[in-house]
Amino acid sequence: xxxINKLLILTFVVVLIISLFTGCSMIKKQEDVKGTVxxxxxxxxxxxxxxxxxxxxxxxxxxxxxEPQTFTVDENxxxxxxxxxxxxxxxxxxxxxxxxxxxxxxxxxxxFNKMPMVYDLVIEGWRTPASLPFNTDKSERMPWFDEExxxxxxxxxxxxxxxxxxxxxxxxxxxxxxxxxxxxxFKNCISPVKRGNHLYFGGPSYKYNVYMAxxxxxxxxxxxVVEGLSDEGNNxxxxxxxxxxxxxxxxxxxxxxxxxxxxxxxxxxxxxGKVEGLSTDGAEKGIFYEENEGKFYVLSNKDxxxxxxxxxxxxxxxxxxxxxxxxxxxxxxxTNGETxxxxxxxNGRDIAISEIIK
Numbered sequence: 001x002x003x004i005n006k007l008l009i010l011t012f013v014v015v016l017i018i019s020l021f022t023g024c025s026m027i028k029k030q031e032d033v034k035g036t037v038x039x040x041x042x043x044x045x046x047x048x049x050x051x052x053x054x055x056x057x058x059x060x061x062x063x064x065x066x067e068p069q070t071f072t073v074d075e076n077x078x079x080x081x082x083x084x085x086x087x088x089x090x091x092x093x094x095x096x097x098x099x100x101x102x103x104x105x106x107x108x109x110x111x112f113n114k115m116p117m118v119y120d121l122v123i124e125g126w127r128t129p130a131s132l133p134f135n136t137d138k139s140e141r142m143p144w145f146d147e148e149x150x151x152x153x154x155x156x157x158x159x160x161x162x163x164x165x166x167x168x169x170x171x172x173x174x175x176x177x178x179x180x181x182x183x184x185x186f187k188n189c190i191s192p193v194k195r196g197n198h199l200y201f202g203g204p205s206y207k208y209n210v211y212m213a214x215x216x217x218x219x220x221x222x223x224x225v226v227e228g229l230s231d232e233g234n235n236x237x238x239x240x241x242x243x244x245x246x247x248x249x250x251x252x253x254x255x256x257x258x259x260x261x262x263x264x265x266x267x268x269x270x271x272x273g274k275v276e277g278l279s280t281d282g283a284e285k286g287i288f289y290e291e292n293e294g295k296f297y298v299l300s301n302k303d304x305x306x307x308x309x310x311x312x313x314x315x316x317x318x319x320x321x322x323x324x325x326x327x328x329x330x331x332x333x334x335t336n337g338e339t340x341x342x343x344x345x346x347n348g349r350d351i352a353i354s355e356i357i358k
Contacts (some may be wrong), residue, residue: 033087034279035115038080041094042122043072044103044357049077051098058121060084061091079121086115094121102128104322126323129342129352134164134173139349142237142332143341146194153179153192153199154351160184161192161201181220183213191237191332195244198228207234210249228269229262237286237299237332248275248287248296257283259298261314277315290337297321299331306331309343324354 039049040055048056056073071079084090094106106123134140139157146153150166152173161183164176178184183201190202197215202208209230213220229238229247236257240250245264250257258279261272278284278298285306286299298318307325308339309318321326328345336339340354 007037032085033115034085035081035117036080036082037084037112037117037119038078039118039120040077040122041079042077043104043125044122046078046357048073048096048098048101048104048123049075050165051100054096054098054100056094056096056098059093059095061087061093064088067112084112084115084117086112086117088112092119092121093167094123096123100128101125101323102325123322124356124358126321126340126354126356129324129340129354131343131344131346131350131352132173133147134176135350137348138352141330141343141349142191143334143351144192144194145334145336145339147336147342151194152351153194155190155192157348159188159190161189161199175332179220180218181213182223183211183220186211186223193238193240195240195242200229200240200245202235202238208236210235228264228268239288241289241291246289248278248289250284250287257285259284259287275314277313278311278318279319286332288333288335290335293337295337297333297335299333301323308333 029035032101032338033091037060041058057070058069058073059070060081061068063245069081071081073079088111090110090112092108097103104125106121106270108121116121117309124222140154142155144153150168151163152166153161153163156162161340162176163179165174167174172341183189183199186203188203188205190208193200199213199215199220201211203211210226211223212226214222229249234252236250238247239293247262247269251260254274259275261275262269263272278287278296280302282300284298284300288297290297296314298309298311299306300309300318305326306329308321310321311318324342330343330345330349333340333342338356342352342354344352
């Protein structure tokens with residue numbers, strides 16, 4: 001009986017050892033699997049292939065590879081790599097340049113659990129801005145879109161404020177006109193901001209003050225300086241919330257163009273000072289706080305070009321907005337987080353529209 005028990009125990013140990021070795025062998029075999037990784041490259045739900053001029057490269061890196069591998073995506077938006085390891089940390093980077101989307105970049109950190117693997121690369125971002133049909137061979141800039149009335153306010157080459165209305169039934173913009181009333185009597189107007197029955201704007205020249213006009217049903221009238229928002233510096237661009245109690249604005253009061261903040265107490269605007277997290281060593285020339293998502297959009301040349309950046313809060317990192325940069329020396333914009341009207345340096349200065357693809 002004892003011999004039988006010893007035999008059973010010995011058999012169990014042998015089986016256990018064999019199982020352990022078999023398991024290790026299976027794990028090692030899985031880790032040693034190599035195969036093909038392939039897929040398509042998308043911008044939202046569109047293939048990154050529909051473009052007259054396009055260069056898209058995909059690079060894959062693994063510690064077990066002797067060196068990174070780079071593949072140029074074909075005309076159908078497809079990439080493919082061979083001899084890629086499963087079960088190994090992998091980094092895929094993508095770089096795209098085209099006349100349709102400009103420059104897009106993506107990074108993906110992952111582990112492939114099997115081979116072969118089909119893995120589509122998807123980039124979210126903004127379309128390349130398309131110039132609007134009412135632009136002339138002179139200058140249209142500093143757009144502000146009133147969503148309720150579908151009216152786009154902007155500044156023309158004479159520094160007058162104009163407007164055009166979008167007709168959703170015909171998908172067309174009306175012929176631009178000077179806004180009626182007293183606003184353009186001030187000359188050298190900039191940065192229109194329309195809130196309710198009020199139109200804020202900068203004027204009359206360097207150094208710009210902030211003014212407010214009131215709509216009386218037929219024209220903009222009763223123009224008054226907004227004392228608390230006017231500054232000893234050059235107030236170049238500003239944003240005011242829907243309740244007209246919070247403002248962010250661009251000023252060079254400290255010698256550099258930075259972002260400042262103010263709030264309203266009763267009928268008086270009170271300055272809160274420079275917003276350090278949104279101001280950089282470069283020059284900031286535009287600011288927009290998108291209230292629905294609580295995001296800040298900043299036009300800055302902190303990296304050498306005037307690009308549009310986005311931040312999740314006053315203190316979070318400024319990240320470049322893909323798809324609509326670089327913008328040369330312009331870039332003043334309006335956005336609701338899904339649509340953007342932006343000034344581009346094309347044919348002088350044009351107002352263009354871009355939409356985000358999520």
